[in-house]
Amino acid sequence: MKWLEAMVRRALNDPYLDELTRKLEYKYAHIFLYQKDDILLTEKEFDDVLRFADILSRSDKADGRNKAYKIVSLLYDVYKDNVQFQYYANSILTKLGNFASLSIAVGNSEIVDTIETALEKQIKKTYQKVPFNDLVFTDPQYKLFEAMKDSNHYSFSGPTSFGKSFIMDAFIQYIITERHGIDNIVILVPTRALINQVTARLKKTITNKNYKVLAHPVVPMIYRNRMLKYVFVFTPERLISYLGEKENPVINYMFVDEAHKIIAEKDSRSPLYYHAILLAERKSIKLYFASPNIPNAHVFLQLFEKSIDEQMIIKESPVAQNRFFIDYVEGKGRMFTETGEDIIFQDLGKKEQDYVGKLLRKLGKNCKNIVYCNTVADTIDFALKFSKGLPEQNDARIDSLIELIKSYIHKDYFLIDCLKKGVAFHFGRLPQRIRERIERLFEEKVIDYMFCTSTLLEGVNLPAKNIFIFSNAIGNSKFSDVDFWNLAGRAGRLSKELSGNIICVRIEDKKNRWDNPNKDLEVVRNKKIEAVKPLVINGQKNFYTNLDYSLRNKDFTRANYSQTEKEVWDHYANIVFSHQASKTDSILMSNFLRKNADGKKLLERMEKENHIPLYILEQCSNIKVIYQNKVWEKIKESESAFPNEITTQTCLEVLEKMYDYYNWGEEESKGRNPMVKQRTRLQYFAVLMYSWMKSTPLNMMIIYIINYYKRKGEIWDRNEMVIFNPNDRNQINLIINNLISDIDNVLRFKIKNYFLNYYLIVSEKVGKQNAGANWAEYVEYGTTDDIIIELQNIGLPRHLSMMIKDDYIDFLTFEDGMLVDLNARELIENIDCKKYKNEIEELKEMIL
Structure with a gap:
């Protein structure tokens, strides 16, 4: 209806509407900033601005619809009990398909719908109903949902308040139901901090009892025996680990949440994101990307060489700001x-x-x-x-x-x-x-x-x-x-x-x-967001030259680059070499060869000199190939990866070895938060690592580290070394925050990755049966106990796994050392409610 859109255009360009909108915003500002409702609308102005909003709500474009919604939101606080406002709000929000806001704006008022509004409301509530619950999609949510149903891959972006997670959850339910529960699905999140939030949400929304939500890259035997299907919530490194195990169930669909992290120039984890998704793409997994506000959402499809037609940019927001x-x-x-x-x-x-x-x-x-x-x-x-x-x-x-x-x-x-x-x-x-x-x-x-x-x-x-x-x-x-x-x-x-x-x-x-x-x-x-320009595609800032220099172990094109930039280039350089080893044809590889004349000869020479198998290169893409090969050369045929006995001293000895083998003095001593500014820092990590791997509770670890600083007598605080005072709450809180950060970011990420690389290389050279224990696993799970590890794999956090193992192991059933059953209801009924008040509530949410 071109005449209607022409009327909307005229309204948007009408100076009188600008005048009215400005007055509404001025009124809102006075109420918000001064708690004074002293800017008054005349009856005519009130009537006119509602008529404008009604016209704009009929637009099929976001700017008109957003303006209509904004007018309703600006009027709401003062006029929410006004019958005329309620009448227009009912019509406008119905046209926008925003029934969540409609219930707020109209409340319990008994507004009688016009025939037009009643018909539109009924149609949208019928056709835009969210599958498997009583909610209703907004118009743009419904449009996106329908488009995704007809695609094998898709990329969309929208405002933060758009409801990206809501769409993904609904689509997962659709896949499970329409395809009769035959698919395994992954949601890829940028950090571990998001894993629990997403898994808890999915456990509530996925109603099919044949599906389990898991967050570790290991499918426990307790589930394998039941022929279940899975929705995995992984970080990039966990996805890589999962894909590296051939016996794991095949994944069919993957949803990449916060997709802009793949191309973030100032995030050292962005190459890991890219690498993980490319490994998934090579296994023919269907990819769906969700990102906030990106105006060129097709760029993620382009990055992985998919058709860029299957994309949508949502500019309509369900909440005004x-x-x-x-x-x-x-x-x-x-x-x-x-x-x-x-x-x-x-x-x-x-x-x-x-x-x-x-x-x-x-x-x-x-x-x-x-x-x-x-x-x-x-x-x-x-x-x-x-x-x-x-x-x-x-x-x-x-x-x-x-x-x-x-x-x-x-x-x-x-x-x-x-x-x-x-x-x-x-x-x-x-x-x-x-x-x-x-x-x-x-x-x-x-x-x-x-x-x-x-x-x-x-x-x-x-x-x-x-x-x-x-x-x-x-x-x-x-x-x-x-x-x-x-x-x-x-x-x-x-x-x-x-x-x-x-x-x-x-x-x-x-x-x-x-x-x-x-x-x-x-x-x-x-409110304007520029189109993103991925380094992999555009190659700005000497990106491909610096990748070449990294592979040659040369200084970068400038000396004053940030540590994050250097880490990004080093990591992408490692990925380029893994593509050479796997003969992967990627945008990264083709652009590297096109922009570096001698790149092909360099990679071929490196490949001839390389001893590291492809699966290790792919599992450990953040570690330079040159160091991995030096480790290979130093390993003796009779050598196990790690000591059999775990003590503070053996932890220190292992860290000293890693420091030398992987050149931590150069690779991990730069930037704002380096792992080891000085070699003596390894003593602290030895104490921390020993306590963590020995299943020590967090509160006891904090006490041990406080005692460590008491013995040391000094602490690094605000860029200087000061005398440690155990009665200074600021210093105690500094220790606590640093310790928790070091567990997550240093032990469970950086050190774990080095340990994994070392263990895999040793296993490859001397045989897995001779390589001994895998300390990378102990560092990841915070224990050496197989039962505690198995309980974490089924979705329980470390502290609950330790509690069950110590006090309630009788409710677990094992066969050949593997957990095959957990009697959840009897376990919860028998937990000491006084001793474990907090734990029992957490456990109910997780396993019932």
Whole structure:
């Protein structure tokens, strides 16, 4: 209907609509910032703006539909009880297919539908019903779902609030049902932090009893014997490990969540993502990519040489967002409007005592608030300072979490101080067990304020009414437009509210704290996201030259590249060589050969000199080929990989060997958070590794490391070595956060990868039967006990696996040393509720 779209275009270009929209935004800003409803609409203006919204909602393009929704959201707070507003909101939101927002906007009012609205509502509720539940897709969600059903691979992007996970879960249910449960499926997530969240969600949504949700790259015997099918939730390294085992069940479909991580230039894990997906693609696994806000979503299909036609860019958002900037340095604020003309407020941003706390309390009252602070130190500092100005909470759920933190971590952990006031902090170093409890309390609105780092950018599903952004950087790097809108897009929760607020706050004149407002605020003002340009495809920044230099073990084209950039080039160079060894034809390989004249001769020469089998090169793509071959040459025929006895001393001896074999003094001593700045650091990791592999509980490990620093007498704090004071809570918290980070990022990732590489090479050279124990497995699972490892493989976390093994092993059945049955109901009925109060609730959620 061209005449209708022409009418929509006329409306969008009407100066009167701009005037009305600006007045609505000015009205909203006064209510939000001052709690004053002193900007009044005339009856005519109210009637006209609703008519405009009704016209715009009939558009088939996102800009008109978004504008219609924005008008409804701006009117809602003041006019939600107005019958005329309810009548129009009912019609507009029905046309948008946004029934989640419709239930909020109209509530329980008895609006009588027009024939047109009633018919459209009935059609959409019938045809756009989500399979297997009572929810209804929005119009763009339905359009995407239908397109994916008819494809063998697909890539889509949309706003953070669009519901990408919701779509993926629905599509998985569709695959399982329509294909009669014959397929195994993978969801690929960027970090371990997301695994538990996604697995817990899938266990609730997948109703087919023939499917199990697993997160480790090992299918336990307890399930193999039952001829089940699986939905796996893997990080890239776990996917690589799974694909490397030929006996594992075949995977048919893979969903790549947060797909933009594959091409992130400033993420050292991006080559691992690329490598894992390419290995999957070579096994004919059907690929589906989901990413936030990327305007050229086809780029992921192009990267893996798929047809770029099967893609969709969703620009329509189911939640509206209002954008503010409050500047305490210049003493003013502004609202970024839909018309592009800022509304300036001169009397905002006055500095006074506890000015940040007053801002958060005023704007965040009675709603959920996320406060982005960038660094861990700033996140904890802001959370502690803010919580001091609040009264103590009297809530049994908070008290329960505090008791858990005291017993599981330490009585002096700063999170306890914050939780007492209904405040929390959230970052990657928090133990998964604690982080999940915090997220649940935040979702239930027991906690109203969450201070966080960039962990939320990894895909953690944690929306809120308000997002306060205190820093415009991740680490030392300014936000990219994708990163900013991935974070800011969490303002507003579909089915909970019609809109959210993005509040960028300049607290002081300091680097990476909105210190250059004119330039820094462009991404907020324009809402424009540039097309992404993958290094593998475009080769910018001397990408392929530096890959060549890495393979030749030469210095890169410049000396001042960041450590992350160097790690990315080294890793891609290793992948290029593995493609040479496997004769893989990839965009990476073809571009490398095209841009480096002598590249083919170099790779052929390296291949002749190489002793490492392909499966090891693919499993260990992050380790330079030159080091792997040096390890091969040093291994003696009678040598086992690791000592039979695990002590602090043998741990230190192994780490010393790894330090020399893999050149850690050069490869792992650079950047912002190096593994080993000095060789003496290995003593700390020996203590940590011994405790971890010996199944030591986290709280005891913390005590052991505190005692280690007592013996040492000094600690590295804020870029200097200082005297260690065991009574200094700041130092205790520093130890705790560093220890948890070192377990996850150093032991279970970096050191595990080196151990795995060494074990595989030794096994290949002397035979697996002579290679001895695989310490890489012990480091991954945090134990040497096969029973605890087996329990983790079926989906239980380390602490629950240790509890069951120690106190309730009678409820497990073994055959030939393998777990073949777990009597879940009797186990739970017999657990000591007083001793294991927290554990029993966790266990119920996981195995019942």
